[in-house]
Amino acid sequence: MLSSLTAGREDGARIADRGEAMLVNAAAPSGVAPPMGQAEFILPATDKADTAPFWQATREKRLVVQRCDSCGKTRFPPRPHCGACRSDKLSWPEVSGFAKIFSHIVVYPPVLPAFAKYAPFPAVLVELAEGKHLRMFGNVIAKPGDTINAINPDSLYIGQPVRVHFEVLTDGVTLPRWLLQPEGAR
Ligand SMILES: [Zn+2]
Numbered sequence: 001m002l003s004s005l006t007a008g009r010e011d012g013a014r015i016a017d018r019g020e021a022m023l024v025n026a027a028a029p030s031g032v033a034p035p036m037g038q039a040e041f042i043l044p045a046t047d048k049a050d051t052a053p054f055w056q057a058t059r060e061k062r063l064v065v066q067r068c069d070s071c072g073k074t075r076f077p078p079r080p081h082c083g084a085c086r087s088d089k090l091s092w093p094e095v096s097g098f099a100k101i102f103s104h105i106v107v108y109p110p111v112l113p114a115f116a117k118y119a120p121f122p123a124v125l126v127e128l129a130e131g132k133h134l135r136m137f138g139n140v141i142a143k144p145g146d147t148i149n150a151i152n153p154d155s156l157y158i159g160q161p162v163r164v165h166f167e168v169l170t171d172g173v174t175l176p177r178w179l180l181q182p183e184g185a186r
Contacts, residue, residue: 042112043173050078053092058174061166064092065134076134095134097164099126099178102135106153121149126162126178140178141165151180 046055057064065076070087081088103125111119121139128134139148140156144165161181168174 042114043170046172050080054078055173057092057094058166058176059172061174062094063097063164063176064094065128065130066090067093074131074134076128076136095128095130098129098181099136099162099164100129101125101140101156101158101160101162101178102127103158104140104153104156118147118149120153122151122153122156124156124162124178136176138176138178140180142180144179148177 044051044055046052054064065074066078067074067090068082068085068087069089069091071082071085073082073084074093075083082090101124105123106120107115107123108120109116115121123137124140125135125137128136140151140162141148142151144167161183162178163181164176165179166174167177
């Protein structure tokens, strides 16, 4: 995970195909006057067959995962075939957006130039409420509009409740981020 941030990757399409685009792009700034259409940032390829429905849903402020239409098993990151039964029949059910922190790291320099002014910053792997096998990377924020480095990484802990928040980066790209929830939230 860390290597995708620090190894100078510039192939957004490949990263998106691997389901890691959220972490990479989560370094885009938010808050006051975000630079919309920010060419300096790596944006996910939102038109790939495997992932386009996910990005379409985020633009509609919905979080979706894949579900196999043959055996019913859900999965994420998106893949063309079911790992359980190999079927390529699938649909994209919406999930609640509730999750818990499964793991977290702190990203330190050197990072890609667009990320430099935010480093060090925390990044999280969250486990969706709909299943322990459904995990997503992203950045964590305490309130909408926060920059990705606003939270003290030392305050994060495994099992901490979060909920998805949708950050509009460009006309075509809306990114899920993870908003801290009060303790005791689902
Ligand atoms: Zn299946």
